Amino acid sequence: MPMYRFAAVGEEETVFGFRALGVDVFIVGREDDAASVLQEARKGGYAGIFVTEQVAKAVPDVIEGFGGAPLPAVLIIPGVGGSLGLASQRMKKIVEKAVGADILFQERG
Amino acid sequence: MSPTRMQLLRLKKRLAMAERGHKLLKDKRDELMKRFLDLIKKEQALRGRVEAGLGRALPAFLQARAAMSGEALEEAFMAPKVSCGVDVSTTTIMNVRVPEFTWRGEKASDIYPYGFHGTSASLDDAVAGLAELLPMMAELAEVEKSIELLADEIEKTRRRVNALEYVLIPNLRSTARYITMKLDEMERGNLTRLMKVKDIVRAKQA
Numbered sequence: 328m329p330m331y332r333f334a335a336v337g338e339e340e341t342v343f344g345f346r347a348l349g350v351d352v353f354i355v356g357r358e359d360d361a362a363s364v365l366q367e368a369r370k371g372g373y374a375g376i377f378v379t380e381q382v383a384k385a386v387p388d389v390i391e392g393f394g395g396a397p398l399p400a401v402l403i404i405p406g407v408g409g410s411l412g413l414a415s416q417r418m419k420k421i422v423e424k425a426v427g428a429d430i431l432f433q434e435r436g
Numbered sequence: 437m438s439p440t441r442m443q444l445l446r447l448k449k450r451l452a453m454a455e456r457g458h459k460l461l462k463d464k465r466d467e468l469m470k471r472f473l474d475l476i477k478k479e480q481a482l483r484g485r486v487e488a489g490l491g492r493a494l495p496a497f498l499q500a501r502a503a504m505s506g507e508a509l510e511e512a513f514m515a516p517k518v519s520c521g522v523d524v525s526t527t528t529i530m531n532v533r534v535p536e537f538t539w540r541g542e543k544a545s546d547i548y549p550y551g552f553h554g555t556s557a558s559l560d561d562a563v564a565g566l567a568e569l570l571p572m573m574a575e576l577a578e579v580e581k582s583i584e585l586l587a588d589e590i591e592k593t594r595r596r597v598n599a600l601e602y603v604l605i606p607n608l609r610s611t612a613r614y615i616t617m618k619l620d621e622m623e624r625g626n627l628t629r630l631m632k633v634k635d636i637v638r639a640k641q642a
Binding site: 404 | 493576
């Protein structure tokens with residue numbers, strides 16, 4: 328069975344550390360590049376792509392586009408500045424779509 | 437649709453089928469929902485741990501970077517020692533294919549891709565912290581992906597259940613009722629006609 332690797336996409340100061348652990352790092356210099364860098368990472372055949380919140384925020388539609396296929400799995404990670412709660416927002420949206428109502432995240436607003 | 441007995445029979449068969457399908461789909465939806473909620477709970481727990489862990493590891497990297505020169509850092513990371521990755525297989529949850537990651541990274545004690553000379557201690561902490569987090573992140577990625585895929589399926593199933601419950605089944609019912617009434621009406625009309633004919637025949641005989 329082939330081993331699938333992971334990639335990290337984001338600003339340099341957040342993702343550079345992943346390189347030490349054998350995660351492929353794609354650096355997004357400017358927000359405008361986010362979409363193209365993400366697409367490039369997608370072509371790499373990774374099991375999962377860690378995307379920082381800043382990048383995810385810039386190109387939410389690209390992230391959505393990853394939804395249908397089984398791979399890669401996209402994981403939104405908080406940047407150096409701490410979590411913006413983007414990942415739970417995304418989950419909340421998914422739950423709302425599935426259930427038709429917000430049943431889980433009320434307490435978090 | 438012509439109100440005949442044949443049509444009525446056919447309708448009743450369709451109705452029975454639709455009701456059976458509705459029940460099955462409803463069961464499917466409920467089970468999907470149960471799995472979905474389990475996954476969500478798991479996701480929330482994992483997400484909390486991963487974010488807390490990253491909240492510690494990432495600033496540590498920043499610190500290390502501040503303490504070291506750019507070239508030294510570049511050099512330190514030049515040749516990663518551990519290769520991390522996962523085996524991907526797919527399982528199915530209620531006929532939805534979801535990926536399953538099996539973590540395949542060496543849990544080596546020697547994860548540092550550099551010598552200790554010339555690197556700051558906070559770099560070691562950061563690397564160690566991140567190494568611990570990665571398997572969890574892989575699991576979180578798998579869980580979130582599964583949630584996403586399940587959500588699609590739940591939505592589809594929910595739509596089908598609703599279509600059956602609120603459109604198809606009521607439609608079939610009302611058509612069946614219409615035909616039954618029409619048939620009854622014809623039956624009554626026939627009866628009156630017969631009685632009338634009988635009266636006329638009797639009047640002629642007398």
